[in-house]
Amino acid sequence: MKIVFATNNLNKLSEIQSLVPNGIEILSLIDINCNEKLPETSLTLEGNALQKAKFVFDNYGYNCFADDTGLEIDALGGEPGVYSARYAGENCLAKDNIRKVLDKLKGEKVRGAKFRTVIALIINGKETLFEGECNGSIMQTKNGEEGFGYDPIFKPFGYNLTFAEMTKDEKGVISHRGKAVKKLILFLAATD
Ligand code: IMP
Secondary structure (H helix, E strand, O other): OEEEEOOOOOHHHHHHOOOOOOOEEEOOOOOOOOOOOOOOOOOOHHHHHHHHHHHHHHHHHOOOEEEEEEEEEEEOOOEEEEHHOOOOOOOOOOHHHHHHHHHHOOOOOOOOEEEEEEEEEEOOOOOEEEEEEEEEEOOOOOOOOOOOOOHHEEEEEEOOOOOOHOOOHHHHHOOOOHOOOOOHHHHHHHHH
């Protein structure tokens, strides 16, 4: 079976390609000649993931899955959430988003937060959602050089390191995305 992963992120693509069961071929957006920007206008992670997967299924006719991730900070009422990529403004950099979070949490003692990933899969029109969470806390300052996004300020519970101080493999085992992907892979293996 061929399934499109509706992402332009080549790291995510190669990560999944090595995990899927034999018999499933993951195609990229480039493979199906999709150069359009996928719609992502929902106010929820679930909505955005479904919107992207449905767009590919409806317009290109391929079974497809798409993901969406957000950092939900308790003291900020769940912000930045669905706006995680552009919290400090359209086309901002990760360091701008981090600065905004640290500024907003200045003096704040309650620093609990979680990353949440939702993957929406559409096979022959049937939609299934998979979710992964990673609970932790927001540091006072940045630590570490690995990873991306908010990794330098996110410390998962039970660890004395931020995500940016872990290797990709260490992070993958406990991360929100790692957990959601694992559920997707198990589902695909069972339906293969
Ligand atoms: P996306 O839905 O995977 O593109 O994630 C949206 C935004 O959430 C990214 O642009 C990052 O700012 C943030 N983000 C997602 N996953 C992670 C992660 O594993 N570590 C740190 N930041 C992340």
